Structure formats: C-alpha cells, structure tokens
Amino acid sequence: MDLLLAILGLCLVIAGIIGSFLPVLPGPPLSWIGLLLLYLTKPVEMNYWVLGITLFFTIVISILDYVIPSQGTKKFGGSSYGIWGTNIGLIVGIFVPIPGGFIIGPFVGAFVGEMIYNSQDHKRALKAATGSFIGFLASTFVKFVFCMMLLGIFCYVFFVNASAFFA
Template identity: 70%
Template sequence: MNLDLLLVLLGFICVIVGVFGSFLPVLPGLSSCWVGLLLLYLTKAVENNYWILGITFVLMVTITILDYVIPSKGTKKFGGSSYGVWGTNIGLIVGILVPIPFGIIIGPFVGALVGELLYDSQNHKRALKAATGSVLGFLASSFVNFFFSVIYLGIFLTILWQNRQLIF
C-alpha cells in the first residue's frame, strides 16, 4: 500500500511539473504529465488501461514534435530566419530568468528581433515582422501544450478519484 501512495504522489508531482512545464521551457511539459499518468497506472489499485496510456502517449509525442515546429513555422511564415528562431529560444530563457513583468512574452520577442537584426541589420521592418511571428508561434505552441497538460491533469485526478478507496 505504501508503494501505491508513493507512485500516486510521484505521479501527481510529475503532472503538476508538466502543467508548469507547458509554458516554462526549463521544465518538462506534456511528457512529464504522461509519466505521471503512467505512474498512476503502475499502482496495484488502478487497473491498466492501455487505450488511455496509448492515446495519451501518441498525443504527447505528436504535440512535442509540433512544439518544435510551430514557433519556427510562425517565424518563417512572417519572413524570419533560423536566427529569429534561436533568438526566440534564448530570449525565452532570459525572459524567465530576468524578473521583468511579462518576461515570458517580452523575452522571446526581443530575442527574435535581435536574432533577425543580427541576420540582416538593414531591414528593421522584416525583423519586427519575423519577431512578431516568432512570438505568435511560441504563444500558440504554449497554449496547445497548456491545454493538453490540463487535460492530462484532469484524467489523472479523475482516475485517482475513481480509485480513491483502493489507493488511500
């Protein structure tokens, strides 16, 4: 019984870390949520449901791949280069670490803008447009990750609630 409680606790921590990781790139996102679900299913109290684990795994892999594609597509759609994509990622990390309001949004924008200006310092309008596309791509990707992380949290809590008498 103690092992089940430990697995539930570790699974819950993984899911919570995953929800925060859906918009904070220094933490694992949806993959952490999936590991939390897996840990819940590893308890003796919860009967294995390979459909839920399989579907959530496929969704996690697909969304993780899209997480890398969406920001770069946003940058490229708005005329950006790989410098803008790298600038977005670096700006995001700086925006998280530097205590400024809305750093998680301002950082990627400034990073993409600086990256694009390093790529082509003469075309400010293109750099601004690419930086906007990069931030829009990042926000779209973060929203999708957050949305599915909250769904995984809901699945975790529902399964936990349904099996509460066997676990606790």
C-alpha cells in the same frame, strides 16, 4: 506504496502544468510520467490505449514545441535567417539569467536574424519577430491545455478507483 505512487504522480502532473509555461521543465512529458505512475499502482487497471494515445500526443506536442515558434516567424514573412534566429534565441534565452529570457530570446533571435538578412528592412524584421512571439504563445497554450487534459484523466482515474486506495 500505491498511495505514495499516486501522490508522486499527481505532483509530476502538476509540475508538468507548471512546465508548460517554463521551458526549463518538460511539461507534457512530466505530466505523462505522472499519469503512468498512477497506472502502475495496483488499484488501477492498466489501460494501454490511454497510455499509448497520450504518449503519442506527448511526443507530438514536445516536437511541435520547438517547431511552432519558427513556423510563426515564417508565417509572418520571416526568412530562413529569422527562423534560425528564433531557434537560436530560444536556446540562448533558456540559459541567459534574465527574467523572461525564454520569451525574449526567440523574439530577439528572429529580429537579429532578419536584420542580418536585410539590415535596411526594420519593419519586416519586427513583423517576423512578432510572429515568433505569437508562435511561442501558441505553443505554450497547446502545452497547457494538453497538461490540463492529463490532469483531468489523472483525477478521473484516481477517483474511479479511490475506494481501493483507501481500503
């Protein structure tokens, strides 16, 4: 049963890595649950510090995943219309059945929001939309790096206790 939990945990960590690119899957929470499953096995001693610290960062990164693209819009000169457009575009982009909708959505949302704010300034709207896209890429990179760190912790803990799994 312990080996089954460890395998399921590894599958969740890998799904979390994939989820760091696909907004349909919550990447960091999936990876953290995979790590938790490993710690719930008998061969691995519970380490509340590791689980607590990684849970804290999982929550922070999950929140920042929604904040960073809108802050990118703001940093590149976008108005509150562009920030709202980014957030709405992200949500709509997830559900629109087009390839890359979750990437295109925030960009288009920021652009449309800025055009509603000032329909004469196309250059500013494009700059704000670019900021949204860069924010999305930064958010994706942070999630990927964090999920890879959780995979590293998972592998280290598993291999330190591997002999107990196969005894």
